[in-house]
Amino acid sequence: MPENIHRALDVDSHALRIVHRIHELGSITAAARSLGYSQPAVSQHLKRLEARLGLPLVAKAGRGVRLTEAGRILARHAATVTQALDAAAGELSDLAGLRSGRVSLAAFPSASATIIPTLLRELSLRHPGVQLNYLEAEPPEAVRAVRDQxxxxxxxxxxxxxxxxxxxxxxxxxxxxxxxxxxMLVVVPLDHPAASLRAIDLALLADDQWIGGCPRCRAHLLDLTARGGFSPNISYETDNVVAVFGMVAAGLGVALVPALAIAASPLPAGIVARPTTAADFRTIHLVGTEGAELIPAVAATIRAIREIDARPWSLFPVAGPDAAQSRHSHELGAVHPR
Structure with missing residues (x-):
């Protein structure tokens, strides 16, 4: 019998609300009116629930009805259940209406001083109820953070x-x-022979000392110089772009850095940045999980990121097949496991 009762109590919220309103108002008619149902519909709900429980919930009392002991027990607990459901519905409405919500975002260091402050400002203006938690991480760790949720x-x-x-x-x-x-820009001292060029062929710097950046940046430098027919003499290595600029200004070498790093840490006096003759660049991506854009707060963050005007940092929208396809896909963009 207890198992049957437990299964029978797996009921919809409508039946619980009906029993609770009958307890409050003392009649089926009044309960139906307050809930916006017809009286026959309320009676049918009660009959189905009584059949499932195997217990009567209402009994006639003069011209009206009264709850039985089983009905009173159900009404007492129904108040708690319906209040919890109403609270959940309210919170879900807040999420759907972007009056609340939390999004966790990871990005690399030079984005922390450029893209991220702009994004935080835009979100706070458009959706002040959405909280953005930020984690600074290089791409491998950032991708892992998305995978690990x-x-x-x-x-x-x-x-x-x-x-x-x-x-x-x-x-x-x-x-x-x-x-x-x-x-990608080549940073050289102002008195370097290549400083007067509009764009620099990396092969012209084959005899220079180089200052290497992060491991992935160094790997890219080695790849580019190999294509230029030489191996760079990397004398110093640091992840700190301010230190890189200081070393270049001190005449200790030349460096290859992305424009966004220069936007985050402007060049000091005595050095200049020039593009390469091959117009080398890196691509900035937005990474997420399948279906992430179905969560309202995440979707709002994605929209804000994609609408950022990146021109002040010398970032240009990606052109080509990838970008064209991304415009024809869902909010996050083209789904391309790579």
Whole structure:
């Protein structure tokens, strides 16, 4: 018998509300009127629930009805259940209406001083109820955070031909959408012979000392210089772009950095940045999970990211087949496990 009761109590919220209103108002007619149902519909709900429970819930009392002991027990607990359901519905409405919600985003360091502040400002203006939690991480760690569900979204970058590109094997099953092209620039001292050129052929710097950046940036430098027919003499290595600029200004070498890094940390006096003659660039991506755009707060964050005007940082929208396809896909963009 207890098992049957437990199964029978797996009822819809309408029946619970009806029993609770009969307890409050003392009649089926009044309960139906307050809930916006017809009296026959309320009676049918009661009959079905009584049949499932095997217990009567109402009994006639003069011209009206009264709840039986079983009905009173159900009404007492129905109040708690319906209040919880109403609270849940309210919170879900807040989420759907973007009056609340939390999004976790990971991005690389030079985005922290450029893209992220702009995104935070736009979200706070459009959807003040949405809270954005930010984690600074290089692309491999950021992609892993999305896969491990410690981040909802990640802004990452990749270099053309990079064999360690985290958007390939490690991003299988995730979405990776190209957003912008970030131009690679050669940083040289102002008195360097190449400083007067509008664009620099890396082969002209074969005899210079180089300052290497992060491991993936160094790998990209080695790839580019190999194509130029030389191996760079990397004398110093640092992930700190401010330190890179200081070393170049001190005449210790030359460096290859992305435009976004210069936007995050402007060049000091005594050095200049020039594009390469090959117009080298890296691609900035938005990474997420399948279906992430179905969550209202995440969808709002995705829209805000894609609508950012990146021109002040010398970022340009990605052109080509990937970008064309992304415009014809869902909100997050083209779904391309890479």
């Amino acid at each position: 410690t981040a909802d979204l990640a802004i990452t970058f990749s270099y053309t031909g990079d064999r360690a590109d985290p958007h390939r094997q490690s991003a299988q099953g995730l979405t990776a959408v190209p957003l912008w092209r970030d131009e």
